[in-house]
Amino acid sequence: MGENQKQKYPVSRALIFPFRFWRKGQKGFSMIELLAVIFIISLISGLIAISYWNSQKQYSVSKAAQRLAVDLRRVQNMALSGATQGAVAPRGYGLYVQSAGQYLLFYNANADTAYNDSSVSLGATALENAALSPVGASIYFVPPAPTTFINGVNGGSQTFVISSGGRSKSVVVDFGGKIDID
Numbered sequence: 564m565g566e567n568q569k570q571k572y573p574v575s576r577a578l579i580f581p582f583r584f585w586r587k588g589q590k591g592f593s594m595i596e597l598l599a600v601i602f603i604i605s606l607i608s609g610l611i612a613i614s615y616w617n618s619q620k621q622y623s624v625s626k627a628a629q630r631l632a633v634d635l636r637r638v639q640n641m642a643l644s645g646a647t648q649g650a651v652a653p654r655g656y657g658l659y660v661q662s663a664g665q666y667l668l669f670y671n672a673n674a675d676t677a678y679n680d681s682s683v684s685l686g687a688t689a690l691e692n693a694a695l696s697p698v699g700a701s702i703y704f705v706p707p708a709p710t711t712f713i714n715g716v717n718g719g720s721q722t723f724v725i726s727s728g729g730r731s732k733s734v735v736v737d738f739g740g741k742i743d744i745d
Contacts, residue, residue, distance in 0.1 A: 620692075620728040627693040627725045628732035628744050631666070634658060634688060635702060635734070635742050638668055642704035648683070657703035657712075660723070661687065663694040677701045677715035693727040702736050711740045 638656040647653070653670035659678035660666045668685040669678055678701040700721055703712040713721045713736065720737040733745040 620730050623692040624725055624727050624730045624732050627690045627695070627727075628734055630688065630690075631658075631695070631723060631725065631734050632742055632744050634666070634668060635736060638685075638702075639704045639709060639740060639742070641670075642706045642709040645706050648685075651683075653683075655703050655705035655709070655712075656685075657682075657701055659702075660695055660698050660700045663696060663698055665689045666695060671703070676703050676705065676712040676717075678703075690725070693725050696724050696726075704740065709740060711736070711738050713738060 635658055638658055641656045645652075646656075648670060651670075651672055653672055654674055655676070656668070656670045657678060658666055658668055659682070665687050667687040669682040670685060671679075671682050673681060675681065700723065701712075701714050702721060703715075704710070705712065710717055713719055718738045720735055723734040723736075725732050725734070735741075735743045735745060
């Protein structure tokens with residue numbers, strides 16, 4: 564090339580490959596390149612871990628809401644079918660929130676329309692990594708229709724809130740027996 568002629572590619576290799584300072588015969592990666600790759604991999608791994616943790620929280624809340632709705636439908640179906648408990652013919656079946664982490668299924672052999680000391684437990688369900696409110700709420704289904712009693716009253720609706728780590732889901736039961744997950 565002459566003095567007045569410009570190079571065909573005036574951009575230097577240092578601008579195209581900023582982390583590599585090429586020398587003839589040099590092989591391998593520089594320390595800066597290795598540190599950059601390690602930083603990028605660490606950043607991506609951290610983002611994946613945070614995303615996984617958040618999805619686990621949402622999953623536990625959704626799982627608890629589905630389980631509550633299934634158990635509500637279960638006691639509702641037991642009341643619809645007139646299921647017996649051995650020789651006892653219950654007057655109805657229900658669900659009672661015993662604590663923020665546990666609810667129980669029950670039946671009454673007497674005319675009571677809510678959970679009380681004479682209610683017979685069919686089993687307790689503990690919530691994993693979630694809290695349920697309101698504590699003390701009772702849903703009771705009386706056959707044959709079944710008539711729905713919410714905290715002992717045939718009317719209104721009850722919203723159960725299941726929460727964990729800032730995430731929440733609602734399970735709503737109305738006086739007609741409709742069960743929805745919001």
